[in-house]
Amino acid sequence: MNKAKLRTKYKEQELQKFKASFPLKEEEFSPIFDFLDTELEKHGCKGDLTLLKKYCENKKIDKEALIEWFRQHGGYCDCEILSNVEEKFDYLDKHKIPEIREKNPANQKQKLNEIYTDSGFLLKKIPDPWILYCIEKSKEKIYQLQLGKKTDCTILLKTDFETKKFSDDKFLKEYWITQTDLPKNTEFDIEHCVIHSYETAIVKTKRWIPVYIFIKKAEATWSLIMKTELSRMRGDLKELEKLLMVIE
16 A cells, blocks of 8 residues: 555544544534634634533533533634634535635734743743744733644743742642533642742643643742643653743
């Protein structure tokens, strides 16, 4: 079998795995994307899944299962579902002319080569494979580092996170629950450690995929919140270590 046929076979196998993971019928996804597209143009993205939850409630859909599935595929907020997940369904119509959506001025995403904030966060060189984005939501600017182009591992730069909360395990658990909408009666494993002089708290659970890692430096007024997955956490932590070495 030549390389072209092997690639085709591999793509077909990956597509079958993707379809097998669906929490809904295949034809039920397009209405979700259409709904989000319409509502985001009206209201913008709040950085969460408010609109998706609204849709699930209206359609009597299992909210938790769908949210978990979208997050596994890069949809951690309403606008990320359209930017990261919708394109995975292009196979439904290979001859479809791509729709050109007008950019929502409240949710523009710009790639940056460096960053310096009023809080003193300085990053002159972005180490591979990290990518730095500035996301403008209304009048707010959100700085996000993403580990590669196609990954669910991201880091948010926070200037309003109370650094004293790093030692409060109850607060860290509540943050994880709030961000994931998963059950509150979950048993957590929280590990406090130091990485290159940065105080770090890793919040995870054996039952669910999301992992949140909180990072702060003693003299800094900013903090970082890293979001990754349980199965890839070790590798992502190694990339985090490289990143922390070049932050000034």
